[in-house]
Amino acid sequence: MKIPFLMGWLSIFSFLGCGGKSKVEVKTVQHGPFTIQMETHHSKYFNMNLGRRVTHSYLRYQVLYKNEPVQFPGKLQSNTGFSHLWRVYILDGAPTPTLIGGSQSLYLIAEKDSSVAITPIIEQGYDFASLQMLDSENSQPTGSSKVYMGDPGDGVDTIGGGDFLLVSQHAVLHIPDLTIYTFNLNNYSIDEYYFMGNHRGAIAFSPDKKWIVFDGNITYWDNDKNKVVSHYAMVPYNYRDDIGYALPFDNTKTRLRDANHITREWFDTYFEWKKETDGKYRLQLHQFERLPYWQGKFVDEEKNYSLCPVSLDMQQVFAEFILQQLNLSKENILPGSEYLDHEMIIAYGDVQFSLWYRPEDSYLIFMKNSYQPDNEQYKTIIHQMGQAFNKELNKGKHQQLFTSY
Numbered sequence: 001m002k003i004p005f006l007m008g009w010l011s012i013f014s015f016l017g018c019g020g021k022s023k024v025e026v027k028t029v030q031h032g033p034f035t036i037q038m039e040t041h042h043s044k045y046f047n048m049n050l051g052r053r054v055t056h057s058y059l060r061y062q063v064l065y066k067n068e069p070v071q072f073p074g075k076l077q078s079n080t081g082f083s084h085l086w087r088v089y090i091l092d093g094a095p096t097p098t099l100i101g102g103s104q105s106l107y108l109i110a111e112k113d114s115s116v117a118i119t120p121i122i123e124q125g126y127d128f129a130s131l132q133m134l135d136s137e138n139s140q141p142t143g144s145s146k147v148y149m150g151d152p153g154d155g156v157d158t159i160g161g162g163d164f165l166l167v168s169q170h171a172v173l174h175i176p177d178l179t180i181y182t183f184n185l186n187n188y189s190i191d192e193y194y195f196m197g198n199h200r201g202a203i204a205f206s207p208d209k210k211w212i213v214f215d216g217n218i219t220y221w222d223n224d225k226n227k228v229v230s231h232y233a234m235v236p237y238n239y240r241d242d243i244g245y246a247l248p249f250d251n252t253k254t255r256l257r258d259a260n261h262i263t264r265e266w267f268d269t270y271f272e273w274k275k276e277t278d279g280k281y282r283l284q285l286h287q288f289e290r291l292p293y294w295q296g297k298f299v300d301e302e303k304n305y306s307l308c309p310v311s312l313d314m315q316q317v318f319a320e321f322i323l324q325q326l327n328l329s330k331e332n333i334l335p336g337s338e339y340l341d342h343e344m345i346i347a348y349g350d351v352q353f354s355l356w357y358r359p360e361d362s363y364l365i366f367m368k369n370s371y372q373p374d375n376e377q378y379k380t381i382i383h384q385m386g387q388a389f390n391k392e393l394n395k396g397k398h399q400q401l402f403t404s405y
Helices: 002-016 264-270 313-325 377-393
Strands: 023-031 034-047 052-065 087-091 099-102 106-112 115-122 130-133 157-159 164-167 171-174 179-182 211-222 227-238 271-275 281-285 297-299 304-307 333-335 343-348 351-358 363-368
Touching (some): 052 087, 115 171, 115 179, 211 281, 227 281, 264 271, 313 343, 351 377, 363 377
Parallel strands (some): 087 157
Antiparallel strands (some): 023 034, 087 099, 099 106, 106 115, 130 164, 211 227, 271 281, 304 363, 333 343, 343 351, 351 363
């Protein structure tokens, strides 16, 4: 037991090492009356594991107003160990030169009555802050970005392109007049659907710019199925009135395997806004005469092609399709791994593909044989086969081989 204890202390000393003098590089950006200062601190220490001195660098931001540092409230961060300003952004479209700065908490920095005004947008100390434009992409949200500490070499980013900015999923900043709306600060669920804190942020924004759509879920352990089960809903939330509602949906009818596959295209296909007689908008499920045909999806950074949920029969159908597309014969189908049930190996020249079916989640995946070396041909051929098979599916073929979630 003494050796691990000693190694633990060696690791700590290796990290701390023997301190050296710190070197600071400073870059500045001017925005109106504000100077944004980026200080890159370099320090050397002796790394006992490497047996030599190494350089550690980190970036600190600072905002100056009339050459004086701007002081931020104590709620800038909580228990992170990094009390400096993590990030500063230029706010495009504001009525006067305005910045957003902070770490876990984020603040508006503007000039008012010939002095600097620091206004909290959202103060919190339990998570990373996030920023997401709600209307900068055809009046719809762009991706949500977490606010992390800057790396050496980072500059000052500009936020804008729209009028509404979602901050940490609990505040909306109306950029043209700098009005701040906070909502659901206590993280309440809606009809038991929890919808705050996911990495996607907002999915959609209503035509009247009052409702933000999040995806919600109820997750629990199902004893009968002996697994974790999730039920999903869209949760439109009115940030002005601080109210929301849940719109549950059927995964099978919306062709959604899980929340990780939620996209703008999927949302626009299965949901729509209805303007009611009182002029208010309400989200509803799109009504189809015929549901969209099932399609395969490219997964795993689009390296592989999957079909789900499908029966085992789909494996043989897709295998025959691949053979026909590549002008192969049944002799090109080899036995799968002894460690995997329901795997086929398809040999094509110098490459081998795996076509593997997982009955536990009705999942068929077409991918590189994991025992073969990487080759650029794999992704090219997988995409060719997947796109060609999707064209067949889009004609209504093989739909009977899909099951349900």
